Structures are given as C-alpha cells and as structure tokens.
Amino acid sequence: MSKKRSKRKKKRFKRLRDIVDIIKLYKAYIKMRLLNEIQYKGAAIAGVATQFAWGFMFIMLYMAFLKDGSKMEYTVTQMCSYIWLQQAFLRMFNLWSSGLDNDVLEECMKGDISVELIRPVSLYFIWHARTFGKKIAMVTIRAIPIFVICSLPFLGEFRLMLPPNIKAFVFFIITIILSSLILMAYTMILYGYMMKVLTSKGVTITFQMVMEFCSGGVLPLVFMPKTIMNILQFTPFYYMQHTTYNIYNGFISDTGEIIKIICIQLFWVIVLTLIGKRLIHKQTQRAVIQGG
Numbered sequence: 001m002s003k004k005r006s007k008r009k010k011k012r013f014k015r016l017r018d019i020v021d022i023i024k025l026y027k028a029y030i031k032m033r034l035l036n037e038i039q040y041k042g043a044a045i046a047g048v049a050t051q052f053a054w055g056f057m058f059i060m061l062y063m064a065f066l067k068d069g070s071k072m073e074y075t076v077t078q079m080c081s082y083i084w085l086q087q088a089f090l091r092m093f094n095l096w097s098s099g100l101d102n103d104v105l106e107e108c109m110k111g112d113i114s115v116e117l118i119r120p121v122s123l124y125f126i127w128h129a130r131t132f133g134k135k136i137a138m139v140t141i142r143a144i145p146i147f148v149i150c151s152l153p154f155l156g157e158f159r160l161m162l163p164p165n166i167k168a169f170v171f172f173i174i175t176i177i178l179s180s181l182i183l184m185a186y187t188m189i190l191y192g193y194m195m196k197v198l199t200s201k202g203v204t205i206t207f208q209m210v211m212e213f214c215s216g217g218v219l220p221l222v223f224m225p226k227t228i229m230n231i232l233q234f235t236p237f238y239y240m241q242h243t244t245y246n247i248y249n250g251f252i253s254d255t256g257e258i259i260k261i262i263c264i265q266l267f268w269v270i271v272l273t274l275i276g277k278r279l280i281h282k283q284t285q286r287a288v289i290q291g292g
Contacts, residue, residue: 022125029133034140044141051087051146058083059158065223074222074251076157081249082220084160086241088146091138092180093217093241095187095208101131104191105200123284124277127191132184164250171258172248178265179240185272186211186236192279216242222251236268 038044062079086093104127150160163169190207194200212218214237221229221242232238243261246252252261 021121022129025121025125026129026133029129030136031133033133033137036137038141047138048142048145051090051142052149055083055087055146055150058086062220062223074220077159077161078246078249078251079220080158081161082245082251084146084150085245085248086217088143089139089176089241091142092135093183093211093215095190095204095211100187100190100204101127101134104130105194122277124188124280127280128184128188131187132180135180135184161249163248164253167255168247168250168253171262172244174262175239175244175247175258175265178262178269179244181269182236182240182265182272183211185269185276188276189272189279192276192283195280195283211237211240214238215240216245222246236272239265239268 059080062083063076066074066076066079147160151162152159163172186207190203193203193207197203214232214235215221221232221238229238239261243252243265247258247261252258
C-alpha cells in the first residue's frame with residue numbers, strides 16, 4: 001500500500017511540475033513577444049492607424065444596413081461598438097501570416113521541428129504558447145489606443161460605448177478569454193494540417209476564410225439571414241466574435257443565455273483542443289526528418 005501511495009504522490013508531483021513548466025513557458029513567450037513588439041513602434045502606430053481607417057469604412061458600410069430598416073433592433077451605437085471591438089482584437093482573431101507564428105511554418109517546411117520534439121514540454125503547448133504570446137502582445141499594443149480614442153465623446157453615436165452594466169463587463173471578460181482559447185485550439189488544428197502539406201498557403205487561406213465568415217469577421221452575424229445564424233450556432237465560430245462583442249454592447253443581455261454561451265464555449269475549447277492534440281501527436285509520430 002505504501003508503494004502505491006508513493007507512486008501516486010510521484011505522479012501528482014510530476015503533473016504539478018508539468019503545469020508549472022507550462023505556465024513558465026507562457027509567461028516567457030508573452031514577455032518576449034511584448035518586448036519585441038515594443039521595439040517596432042513605427043509598425044505599431046501604422047497598425048493602429050490602419051485599424052481606425054478600416055473601422056470608419058466598416059461603420060459607413062454597415063450604416064446602410066441599419067437605414068434599410070430590416071435590422072433596426074441593432075442600434076447605431078451597438079453596431080459601432082461591435083466594429084471597434086473587432087478592430088481592437090483583430091490580431092487575436094486573425095489567421096493570416098501576421099496572426100500566426102511564422103517560425104512554426106518554417107519548422108514544418110524545413111524539418112527544424114526535430115529540435116522542438118526533444119524539449120521536455122509537449123510540442124502542442126510549445127506552439128500554443130508561442131502563437132498565443134504573439135497574439136497577446138500584438139493585441140495589447142494596438143487595442144489600448146483604440147479603446148482610449150474610440151471612447152472619446154466627440155465621436156458621438158459612433159464611439160465605443162461602455163458596457164451597459166458591471167455584469168455585462170464581467171461576462172465580456174469571461175467570453176473573450178474563452179473565445180481566444182477556441183481560436184487558439186482552432187489554430188492548433190491548422191498547424192496539425194500544415195504538417196501534412198508541402199506549402200501552408202492553401203491550408204491557411206481556407207481556415208482563415210471559413211473562420212472569418214462564420215464568426216462575424218466579414219459581416220456581423222445579426223445582419224445575416226436567420227437560417228444561416230441557426231446553422232452557425234452548431235459551430236464553434238458562432239461563439240467567437242459574435243457572442244462576445246454582442247455581450248459587451250448589450251445586444252445579448254439575458255443572463256441565462258449568456259451562461260449557456262459560456263458552457264458551449266467551454267465545450268468547444270475542450271473538443272477542439274483534444275482534436276488538435278491528437279492530430280499533432282499523430283503527425284509527429286509519422287514525421288520523417290531528412291538530413292545528417
């Protein structure tokens with residue numbers, strides 16, 4: 001009995017040590033990416049200016065939908081808040097080359113993945129931490145100026161409104177974290193498929209276009225036909241940008257519905273994470289590294 005207990009204690013200690021190592025890995029990559037982003041101030045300023053330009057263009061475009069009269073339950077202020085949030089978190093919900101870790105793409109193409117496989121931490125968590133650290137750094141640098149400037153009163157009804165109440169703000173924080181984790185789990189599945197192909201461009205474009213359209217990145221889902229929205233509710237994309245931003249602007253305000261959304265988000269985080277880990281593990285078992 002004592003031997004069994006000692007083995008259990010060793011396993012628990014090893015698990016705790018692994019968790020601590022993973023947390024340290026995330027902290028290191030986030031810090032490194034933040035320091036790297038701060039160095040390129042010109043690029044950050046240009047990126048913020050670009051987000052403002054696209055934000056105002058989208059506002060002018062979507063105003064036509066509101067003036068049409070068919071979607072008047074979505075107010076101008078709610079629509080503008082949705083767009084500004086979309087621009088602030090664009091780098092998080094982006095799978096183009098700037099939103100992915102280019103080092104991962106090169107490792108898959110050149111065979112440098114062999115170096116990562118000998119590390120004590122799982123390849124899944126290494127890639128996850130590197131990509132998530134990059135996204136957190138890029139969002140932090142660009143989102144703060146957008147939140148500050150777009151909340152100023154001189155923008156009138158086109159400004160970024162505050163959440164209707166504290167409850168909405170708390171639910172927004174919870175759902176934006178879960179939305180980011182869903183997106184990251186989806187990104188890891190993308191990495192898994194990239195290990196199968198010779199070029200990543202086709203896979204990246206496909207994953208990006210599907211995610212953008214189905215999550216409300218191209219057009220807010222409230223402007224889409226009800227039939228499409230009902231279908232998308234059975235996909236993880238519905239619970240990324242659409243639900244999170246609409247909780248912030250008060251369009252989704254029912255507490256029961258929000259709790260249901262959070263539960264479904266947790267479900268998709270678990271499911272997509274398991275799929276991604278299994279896919280990457282399967283591909284690493286089949287990987288053939290050429291060279292001497």
